[in-house]
Amino acid sequence: MGYFNDYPLAQDLAQDVFARVWQYLPSFKGESSVGSWIFRIATNICLRQGERQRRISQSEVPPPPTCRLKQRMTAQCMCRPCIRPYPGFQRRTA
Structure with a gap:
C-alpha cells in the first residue's frame, strides 16, 4: 500500500510479486540477500504499474x-x- 492508495490493486501487485519471485527463483544468483532481491522485484513492479497508470490518465485528458x-x-x-x-x-x- 506504500505506492498506491488502492487496497485491491496492492493485493494484485503483491500477487504479481510472488509470481515473479517464484518464476525467477531458479535464476537467483545469491549475490545479494533474498530480501533485497524480492524488494527490488516489488519496487520494479510498482514503478511499472505507476507508469501504466500515468500513460492511461494522460490519454484521457478532456x-x-x-x-x-x-x-x-x-x-x-x-x-x-x-x-x-x-x-x-x-x-x-x-
Missing part, C-alpha cells in the same frame, strides 16, 4: 473548456494526480 475559471480548475485537477506521489512539502511548492 478537451480544454472555454471558460477561464473552468480552465484553471481543470488544470488544477489535471495536476493533482501528477503531484500526488510526492511528499507534502514538494506538493505545496508545485
Whole structure:
C-alpha cells in the first residue's frame, strides 16, 4: 500500500510479486540477500504499474473548456494526480 492508495490493486501487485519471485527463483544468483532481491522485484513492479497508470490518465485528458475559471480548475485537477506521489512539502511548492 506504500505506492498506491488502492487496497485491491496492492493485493494484485503483491500477487504479481510472488509470481515473479517464484518464476525467477531458479535464476537467483545469491549475490545479494533474498530480501533485497524480492524488494527490488516489488519496487520494479510498482514503478511499472505507476507508469501504466500515468500513460492511461494522460490519454484521457478532456478537451480544454472555454471558460477561464473552468480552465484553471481543470488544470488544477489535471495536476493533482501528477503531484500526488510526492511528499507534502514538494506538493505545496508545485
